[in-house]
Amino acid sequence: MDYFFEERENLRFDFYDVDSKSPNLSKHDFLGQMFCTLGEIVGSQGSRLEKSIVGIPGKKCGTVIVTAEELGCCRDSVLMQFCANKLDKKDFFGKSDPFLVFHRSNEDGSFTICHKTEVVKNTLNPVWQAFKISVRALCNGDYDRTIKVEVYDWDRDGSHDFIGEFTTSYRELSRGQSQFNVYEVTLLSFLIETEVSFLDYIKGGTQINFTVAIDFTASNGNPSQPTSLHYMNPYQLNAYGMALRAVGEIIQDYDSDKMFPALGFGARLPPDGRVSHEFALNGNPQNPYCHGIDGVMEAYYRSLKCVQLYGPTNFAPVINHVARYAASVKDGSQYFVLLIITDGVISDMAQTKESIVNASKLPMSIIIVGVGPAEFDAMEELDGDVVRISSRGRFAERDIVQFVPFRDYIDRSGNHVLSMARLAKDVLAEIPEQFLSYMRVRGIKPSPAPPPYTPPIHVLQTQI
Structure with a gap:
């Protein structure tokens, strides 16, 4: 199969008890199914996924073990x-x-x-x-x-x-x-x-750690109004939710514990109304982790109900938050991806440039998704694809930022699934190369992959 890190490649395995007398598949006894993604297999320990077969309700149908190996070409x-x-x-x-x-x-x-x-x-x-x-x-x-x-x-x-x-x-x-x-x-x-590939590192145990940072500034509009980018529509995801789910559902396959820090910025927090640019969406600053993308979505919606949208739009605090963790793990065992979703013009451009230049030496990448109709000229400068970003005479060691405006990926027919797939494909396409550029510069080789799986040998014991 062709493997693409930036795409969600869904797989379905059907299991049958073969009736050798009939070539017709419908005549074979159906035993069950297993659903997964190719990324889920690749991202599991040793690129070896063990998962239960789903079949007749109330009946244990066994497990299936799937391993992935990259072709040399x-x-x-x-x-x-x-x-x-x-x-x-x-x-x-x-x-x-x-x-x-x-x-x-x-x-x-x-x-x-x-x-x-x-x-x-x-x-x-x-x-x-x-x-x-x-x-x-x-x-x-x-x-x-x-x-x-x-x-x-x-x-x-x-x-x-x-x-x-x-x-x-x-x-x-x-x-x-x-x-x-x-x-x-x-x-x-x-x-x-x-040379060694992205998959060599993943198979050797390198973890991709995913962090979310969401813009809670007042320019997004009142969340209770349909015109707001944060509007909690009971029938469909808002732009923030679509961007978060599109990227998160792919990234989460490469994190073994599926626990993700989720942060907000630009809001006034209860009970004293202080403005924060680095607050935990789950309300627990000592443990901002949410379980899976569903947990992040739940914390996001809960925050919308209790914080006051305010401002300004500062990126540097959340970038520095992730950079502190990345700075403590430079041995290649972990790599950090920060997703920032925002609607407006950045307020702390100088500080953000400084943070990105510093972070370019660390095992991390930054994805910025712009939502809404605003002009995002400054974001193109942060992207650094054409002109490498610099701060106070220092240039970024690597290109670690990818920016896209979500409006460029919205399907004209209103198909949100297609919109999300297009967005994820573009914003995640650069992550493997950014990952490899860090490993190459630091001279870090992938850890040896675990030995291939061998089924247990059942010994028949008899009594004499």
């Missing part, structure tokens, strides 16, 4: 470098600021962004830094699958000017140095490397 990465010559001049003053965007093609003919180069300022003849990307991310292991490369001129306001594009394939790139004449882009080098 998914381990290759490539180190590539490109340059260009005489690109189109897009800026009125000065030359262009070009960068490349790589897309892999999907089975349905659509394209998914898999890499962006850095911006090379003020030149029509850029030489981009060499970059490494997994073959899986580049073409899903299909050497003849189309790879589309777009060339843009970077603009500060995010409205990057399109210069041109070309298509190629892994097989074509692997032939070595070549020139794509249409836009004068040249492949300078192409080196194949086989």
Whole structure:
């Protein structure tokens, strides 16, 4: 099976007692079913999941053990470098600021962004830094699958000017140095490397720890009103709930105890009305953990009923909260993912940049989901995909932030399940590479996987 960390891949196992006399499946005796996700198997200890079979009510139907093993062909990465010559001049003053965007093609003919180069300022003849990307991310292991490369001129306001594009394939790139004449882009080098993967670490026992931080500022609107982004609609999830469930239901498969810290910020708390930017949704600051995503959702709705939405919108306290835990576990046994869901313009930009630069040295990633109609220009700066984030002259060691506006993923037909799947796919796509970049920089190797499961041998004992 193709495995994607960023997607929820549901599996169903049906068990039958085979009637050898009948080729018709309906004639076999049905014994039961087992439901799980591929992530649940991969994320379990040693990538070995043991789960009960559900069958006839009141009857024990046994258990099934499923193990997962990564195929060797998914381990290759490539180190590539490109340059260009005489690109189109897009800026009125000065030359262009070009960068490349790589897309892999999907089975349905659509394209998914898999890499962006850095911006090379003020030149029509850029030489981009060499970059490494997994073959899986580049073409899903299909050497003849189309790879589309777009060339843009970077603009500060995010409205990057399109210069041109070309298509190629892994097989074509692997032939070595070549020139794509249409836009004068040249492949300078192409080196194949086989290395440890994200799944090697997960199988070796590394835990993904998930923390939620929710915006409780007054700009969200009164939760009792249908116009509020926090409106508790009895018939469907609000935008916060959809974002939380979309991301959380995938991440939770990689956390063995399914206990997640859930925080809020920007609210006045009872009984004294003090403003907090780092409060526990369950009301217990000494133990802010909730059981599973359902527990987080329950704590979120409970908080809406007892706190007063206020402000401002400060991110730094919740980032520093998770960073304190990440700083205490740097041996590769744990990795932390913080999900921030917010509706508005950030108030503590300087402090947040400082927090992100500091956190880039730690085993953690930050996902920011913007909900509602606000402009999120500042969030693009935090994302750091095009220009690496910096604070007081220091640049982030790694790109650890992924920002998306939820409105870009809402299905036009009103299918919320599809909206949530689209959101999760995009915001989680960068997590495995961010995880691996930390491990590579620190020289941390995955722990050995547990030995493969062998069924117990039943010895027949007799008396003489």
